[in-house]
Amino acid sequence: MSHVAFALSGRFGDFRLEAEAEVPASGVTAVMGPSGSGKTTLLRCLAGLARASGRVMAGEAVWQDGRTFVPTHRRGVGLVFQEPSLLPHLSVRRNLDFAARRAGRGPGPDFDEVVEMLGLGALLERDPDRLSGGERQRAAVARALLSRPVLLLMDEPLSSLDAAGKAEVLPYLEQLHRSLSLPVIYVSHDASEVARLADRVLRMEAGRLRGPAVVASDDPLALLSDAQVRTLARAALAAGLEAEA
Secondary structure, three states, rough: OOOOEEEEEEEEEEEEEEEEEEEEEEOOOEOOOOOOOOOHHHHHHHOOOOOOOOEEEEOOOEEEOOOEOOOOHHOOEEEOOOOOOOOOOOHHHHHHHHHHHHHHHOOOOOOHHHHHHOOHHHHOOOOOOOHHHHHHHHHHHHHHHHHOOOEEEEEEOOOOOEEEHHHHHHHHOOOOOOOOOOOEEEEOOOOOOOOHOOEEEEEEEEOOOEOOOEEEOOOHHHHOHHHHHHHHHHHHHHHHHHHHO
């Protein structure tokens, strides 16, 4: 797969989505914008969980056009939401096994690789209710990866965590970014997260993607429109790096 491309238009109640972009099939593409701007709606449409008019393509594979609509379970997307939504009656190991069995064989990291990348070895026999918020979210990311997706969609995966939880999970997400060639579309309104994770940024406002279809930069924060936001985000990022050091 060389790219993911979409051009979507639709009304959801009083809200209208108008979004068009093409992103490379590698690295992290962040979708930023204020609350209510349509970021989650866009991800739901890409996953096939919501329906708008238009097209969605993953390389040469057509997921949606005027004649075709591929259901979510056949699109090969991995989903990570704000809440982990692990199966509560299964241990971490069994949650991961469940995803791996459903995916079958195919390209992608195996069970042991995913467990190591996300630091889950000591947590495999625990039930979800015995995990911290950060541990549950790491397990949710691992489950998504073991579904062997061709595209990973992450909808503000750190927004439900406190500062300690975010600090726990972010280094693991950075490790995934370095280790995997899997394309990720990462929804966030947090500039410091985007600065640490994103290769490119799409700006969304009032249901519309603003600016070029793909924006690439060595400094994703430079793409934010508010100079004060950029300054604060860089300060937060620097503080985080100093704390890690």
